[in-house]
Amino acid sequence: MIRVSSLTKSYLYKGKRKCVLDDLSFEIAGDESIAVIGANGAGKSTLLQLLGGIDVPDRGSIQCDGTISWPVGIEGGFQGSLTGRENVTFVSMIYGEKHEIDDRIKFVEDFAELGIYFDRPFKTYSSGMKSRLSFGLSMAFPFDYYLIDEITAAGDQKFREKSKRLLIDRKKTSNFLMVDHNLWGLQIHCNRAFLLESGRITEYTSVQEAIDIHTKTLLAELPPKSEVSRAA
Amino acid sequence: MEGTMSRLRQLSGFDIQWRVVNALVYRELRRRVSDVQGGFLAVLMEPVGQIAVWAALRFIVHPVGTVNNLNIFLFLAPGVILFNLYSRVASHGLTTMEANKALFFYRRVKPIDTVLAKAIEELGLYSCAAIVVFGIVWAYLYNLVLQNLPLLVTSFVLMALIGVASSLLSLVGSYYFPNLKQVLSWLNRALYFASGVIYSPIQTPQFARDILVYNPILQCIELSRKALSMDYQVPSQVTLGYPSGFALVYLSLALWCYTSNEKVLIRR
Structure with a gap:
């Protein structure tokens, strides 16, 4: 099990502090794999690095009773x-x-x-x-938990298929904390999702629901088609 | 394959550090063999070359084969080898964060482990260099009388410990003051001449000697020369107690400084 309390992380950018994760608290049960979803720069990789003990938070605590991998790949x-x-x-x-x-x-x-x-x-x-x-x-x-950040995009088709099979096999004995822009991959391996926006997370019990909301939000931010063609 | 592998055990802090330091020593030695042209021989030749140059210069200025009752090569070898040992361990702290940044993705690896691994590696290599030099002297001059081996070994270990302390302090210091690298490089050169590497402190004027003996590196070098021959004269202030006490206090200070800043150092 992983228990996170009041997790806060910020970076200094051009002399100003930018808060990436803002006072997050959540629990991950011992049999859960989590998909972390969010736009570019939302703090997904930062969250994974904090959970893996590779980086340290400004504030808050992370308790884990299992072993966590380094970022896979x-x-x-x-x-x-x-x-x-x-x-x-x-x-x-x-x-x-x-x-x-x-x-x-x-x-x-x-x-x-x-x-x-x-x-x-x-x-x-x-x-x-x-x-x-x-x-x-x-x-x-x-490991009890694997940190997987965009790995399924690497290598040729044979390698990707081989990796996918190995992950499915490993899923029987371990859990994943996963970030991937290939949202379909998240559905295969994860049974719960965290949607990261503006430093806060929203928890979803259905990965599909989180993906739908995330996709809708991203597409809504796109300018109308006519403006895109004019800019091109 | 999976079935034959046991789950990863939760290990104690000491067990983790032991494994990490071992692995880093292995990695560094393999890297040195692959990267440095001539492998170990190049590492061993460095102090031998320095000894030969200083011996030649001394002989030109003062054509006598001994310094303070000690054969010139036996006089120079402990100074050059011990100072190089200290210098290489101490300067590692300045570069280790940048050079090993990616290694810290393996959460078991901490900055202090890289410093300890470096100290063990250099201690091993320079001990080998000492054996080679003493072996050459023994083979050609037949006058090597090692009178106090434990004192010689203690001098090497104390020098490595003082080097570890300096390395940890420069590791933390260079995080807060990036220009420290330049300053320490000059300080290191000054220290070379203040440590009795190429002269015998007993032959310096009294006023200079009274100041120089506060340098624990000089004391270690003098003790190692004394270990080779009891005829070698050292200043009365040179005792095993001083560098030992200094190493203990200095190392405690460095460890306190490092542990208070470890989280800051690994923050990305």
Whole structure:
């Protein structure tokens, strides 16, 4: 279970403090996966980072009785001059049990299907190869909650399908806190939604309902068709 | 595959830190082997090169093979190696936040872990450098008499601890004062000449010696030379108690400063 109380986060922008999350309080039960929906810049990724303990709030508290992943698919933590295997070993030494390190490496090697590139420096990888390695690494550890930020948009079709299947399988034992502009993906994996607007959240028990309201709000902000054509 | 993997355990703070530091040492050593041309040899050659240059300069100015009853190479080696050890550990704090920013996405990794890992790595590498230099001296000059090994080891450990404290303070300081990097770089150079790396403090004028002995780095270097030969004369103020007490107080201050600011440092 995750319990959040009075969570507030702001950033300094051009000398002024901009409040991104304003006094949020909510609970996530141990068997729930949450879709976080909102427009660009609404604070979805910030909320995920705070829940994951990667960033600290200005005020408020987050209590969690399970383990939370790093943002799934993040590539920044990889050292370019090290091979895929060495990078995976590094993370496995931190998160895995000593006797399971080889199993974790094997899992990532099999999932990523990099062949000989698994033993070549990370900086030589294509963007698709990087995505496969980083997603495989995230899934090599059975966390209670996975932070998933836009991951389903990465890689080629085969990788996306493979990732989707792995996520569905992982859903049986873990929960997701998910941000994705591919709203259809959210429906598959989540059973509740938070709609973020102006720093506040509205909770929805139906993901579909939240998506409908969000889509309607976004489309209502569009200028009429004639004005768009004139601007173009 | 999933079935063979156990759920992640909730670990104690100490267990997490132990794992993280181990992993960071592994990562840094692998990176050094891949990135630095010549790998470990390049790291080991750095102090050897410095020793050779200073030995040559000293010999030109004053063509005698000993300094204060100690072979010139044995005299220079502890100074150069220990000061480099301190300097590399201490300066790491200035760059670690920027260099390792992405690593902090793994919530178990904290800035202090990168500092500790660096200290362990450098302590290991410079200990190897010391063994190589002493080995060369032993092989060619046959006059290496290591009279107090525990004192030599203690000097290395104290130097690494003082380096960790300086690193933590500069880690916090550079967050509040970004220009600190420039200032500390000059300070480091001044410290090199105030630490008795290339001269014996007992041979300096009394008034200068009375000030220099307050420098704990100089005291560590002097103690390590004393450990090599009991004939080596050190100022009366040089004792193991002073650098040990200094390291304890300095490290406590640095840890207090770091823990009070850790959240500010990882804030994005």
